[in-house]
Amino acid sequence: MIEPFEEMAVFARIAEHGSFTAAAQSMGRSKAYVSQQLTKLEQQLGIQLLFRTTRKLSLTEAGKVYLEYCESIVKSAAAGRQSIAALQGEMAGLIRVSAPDSFGEIIVGDILSGFQEKYPDIWIDLDLSPVIRDLKTDNIDVSVRGGSVVDDDLVAIPLVKWHMIIVGTPAYFQQHGTPKTPENLKAHNCIGTRHETTVSGWPFAINGDIERIRVEGDFSVNRNPLIKHTALQGKGLAWLPSYVVYRELQSGTLVRVLSDFEPPAFSFHLVYVYQKAMPLRQRRLIDFMKDWFGTHDVGGLQ
16 A cells, blocks of 8 residues: 555644644635645554544544654654655855864865855854853854864864974074984973973974973974974974965975874864755765865875
8 A cells, every 4th residue: 555645744743732623724725725634544544543622633543653654644744755855965154173272273264265265155264262062052054173073963073183283494404404313402402382392392292102301492382383493493393283284385395304203193184964855055065175185295194
């Protein structure tokens, strides 16, 4: 027997609103049509689904059981319509993106600019912050996150692995020599964040363990772009995320040293909330970012 989907949808709407009149109004149909569909459904099933009185409607025991299936079918049909609409959707509208501040400034901004060049009717709202945003409550469509993602409601796609690395200019190494071991850094001017340079030191993988080497320098700051700028002036060695200096490493304006002693790599993931009917613009951005990272070695590990 072919399932009577229209009649099932009408029954679910009657149960939802508790009256034939309200159900008919919500569907833009007549009360007679709604009554006819319910009668037809009961006749096909050979059971009574509702108790009808002059004051109210109530579900029979069979009606309670059958309603669950009807509601499921109605929801599935609605999801199907949304999926089709998403597939046929226009590449226009707003996409909200979040990312860590330095990674977003250096990498993500370029990616989103390229995406907008391809799809000029897309608007981007980029939130840069060290704080991890709640994608649902903050209405974030796509996020870049560092580390592991443990929320089962989120999809996490690995984008890139990166190291904290030591870099300097060729001119600096020509004048001051190239360090061969982490201990050699004590003889160099080391640029970095206040915490790492003056308190706990820079971490290195030495003989299977992570050891911190206390270093000294005449300039400390809490912004990676300024640390890079200072290193490019040849004033000392910098300890930076590899993605911050990937262009300089490619051009040779900065040189990576002590790579054999670098700690384990970190990861960035592309994160979004799982949904069956994802808007086309969001899906295209996800694919665009995956493709971009597949062809750009921003982590220095490919």
